[in-house]
Amino acid sequence: MVTALDDVSFEFREGDAVGLIGHNGAGKSTMLRTMAGVYKPTHGAVRRRGRTATVLELGAGIDPELSGYENITRMGVLLGMSIAETKERISEIERFTQLGNFLQLPVRMYSSGMATRLMFAVATSTRPDILLVDEVFGAGDAEFQERAKERMSRLISSVGIFVFASHDHELVRTYCNRFLRLEHGRVIEIDRRDVG
Template structure:
């Protein structure tokens, strides 16, 4: 069974050496303080979510609402300070193009590290390297340290590695829309296939067109809390009708 379950989950980020009381006053709506030198940011609070196999869920909310934090929590990057998180099924994450990337290593070295992390045998590793190399189109740049890559090249490498195998649980942030037009045309075809193959999709995006296309359920976040959860049209409202040409 494929499942994501959050029960009363809370995520907090401690900040240290913030002694100015004026700063504390400005942040009172979002923060709670432990002492004069420590501030705790309540990023997610009392989240209760259950996502079952077959669901396509979109996360919406203004910047800082908690969308990316929730994705990272589901991916196991952040550990809850309260509540219970359960994820059943293999996870694939398109959250941060730099996540899991060693900037000092070459593209090929990073691909091999990715294979080691996934526990792939030698034959599967060779096939994975060939697939990522071909799809990324980076050619000889795969022998160059990643720190020298442009933002678009980094996205190509990360996207190719993250999508070379179809996971049961697919977690995506909207960074995957970055990149040059030619690559995005190819990437969209692969993304559509990946979304169709995953048993659960969770997508954070500001683009309502993409959310309407790929999702059947929307969760709206505000200040780390759920303020709406339901069918796409109930949360986003009806899609705008195209205007007739006079």
Template sequence: MALIQLNSLTVDFPIYHLNARSIRKRFLRLTGGALRKETAHTVVVKALDNISFTLEHGDRVGLIGHNGAGKSTLLRVLAKIYEPTQGSIHIQGSVSPLLNVMLGINQESTGYENILVRGLLLGLGQKEIKAKMQEIADFTELGEYLSVPIRTYSAGMQLRLAFAVATCIKPDILLMDEMIEAGDAAFKIKAEARLAEFIEQSSIMVLASHSNETIQRLCNKVVLLEKGKLKYVGGLEEGLKFYSQVN
């Protein structure tokens, strides 16, 4: 059974030789944390501060908060890209972080070659990818274009390919930073149906989004962050109402 458990989790980013006040302020805006001076030439950004919550099977979590609140940092901790400075994190189940669907796409490689590489990055074995290759190819509707380099594709065609590969897996825990876009309008209905099925197959989903409509449509819980601190975790409607009051 999938599980995510955070206990007093804190993430600090030390910044060395950062003397210019304007640069400090800019970094603070980007991370959303609190600056703490440690030495004459070092400051620390507390990107996440004492975060504790538990997510279980069936939880569909909307991660909300202003830009720089710590949403992306938290997703990267859950994806094991960042390590906590303090506290602990316990995860049961396979984690699929779809934080950048274009990750691993090589402009000089063919569509088929990119499917293979992107699949490996998602944790699939070569046999698994080859077994899914035809289904992915059919879904993209790219036909013979899959045999030519990606650099010949339009932006919409590239997104079709990346989307099809990203949604071919069956994750226990799904992490998404905003909704996955699938390219042109003609492809949208088909892509939305595939995405809904993809999310349904996951045991736990955590979605960072600025869209209340998206959160209401896909989630049943809310986690609200503000300047790296946990302000709310619980029911969907209560969470969105609380956010609108403090927003």
């Protein structure tokens, strides 16, 4: 048995934008999934107050046989939105994805870049109290990455608590005001100057 996280304890408050850094396998993704309630801790507890949204795995919840529009509804519900909330956001998702009539087609007909735009647009259309993000800026072409960064900046400024796991230390310093380094499943709070 492998212990992914060991004796981890911390508290985040309104206004915290927390960067998680560490080498591959350090436990960043596991920690985010545990915070989100995807994984249950074997010891201790996770306490959250407020609506939590995740951008953990672009592609989670997508059904390639459904159309883009059907997947918007499906993924929105999986992210905790009501069907009415999802429908209210469709025109904004259409504008961001720039997929036009492709939204009427099954997602299996999309290129990987088109599917990424759709998934990212839906995942970032929520308005949560707590936002947990795992390394999303490497996907898509350069134009999409710029638009994705702008969209994330707006979303981050609207949430109470933001937690971001990334290998890109420059992005972590840009978006975050607190920093946690994971090393072999343990968490150490560090200063901005110690990030990369």
